[in-house]
Amino acid sequence: MLLHAPRAARVRSAAPTPLGLADLSTLTSSIAAQVRTGAHDVVLDPDRRWYRRLYADPFVDVWLISWATEQATELHDHAGSLGALTVVSGELQEQRWVAEQGLRTRRLRAGKGATFALGHVHDVVNTEPAHAVSVHAYSPPLTAMSYYAVDPTGDLRRTRTVLTTGGEA
Numbered sequence: 001m002l003l004h005a006p007r008a009a010r011v012r013s014a015a016p017t018p019l020g021l022a023d024l025s026t027l028t029s030s031i032a033a034q035v036r037t038g039a040h041d042v043v044l045d046p047d048r049r050w051y052r053r054l055y056a057d058p059f060v061d062v063w064l065i066s067w068a069t070e071q072a073t074e075l076h077d078h079a080g081s082l083g084a085l086t087v088v089s090g091e092l093q094e095q096r097w098v099a100e101q102g103l104r105t106r107r108l109r110a111g112k113g114a115t116f117a118l119g120h121v122h123d124v125v126n127t128e129p130a131h132a133v134s135v136h137a138y139s140p141p142l143t144a145m146s147y148y149a150v151d152p153t154g155d156l157r158r159t160r161t162v163l164t165t166g167g168e169a
């Protein structure tokens, strides 16, 4: 049994995609630069987070998302997809779950981004008065997400899993 443990760990660490986190980060950064030139229309919807798929192929999909103040995602993962985001304009706050530490907060300013390895659980929110715009990529294309809550003992609990065909964060 011991011989099987390292192999299982390697399998869990790799997604079934030819694209890695660095590739996705390069992709979102490149498309964010396109968005800054005005190449893509961006809609700001004060009632719900707006998103549009900019690109999709069998290996990756790319989403443009706008965030009014206080619009957020809830704590979630990206199922079997790797991901990356780049902030086009404005500023986003990410709370990500870190084992043994709990939720850690970081600010993502325009031009900055984050990558999502398998198992990355986070909530993204615009806490600023100005709206924010970001570009997200997932590989394989995002098909499901699980949502989580932190219970009173400080543990992370999965609350539901949904199939998705829409953009997220």
Ligand SMILES: [Fe+2]
Binding pocket: 073, 076, 077, 078, 122, 168, 169
């Ligand atoms: Fe996300």
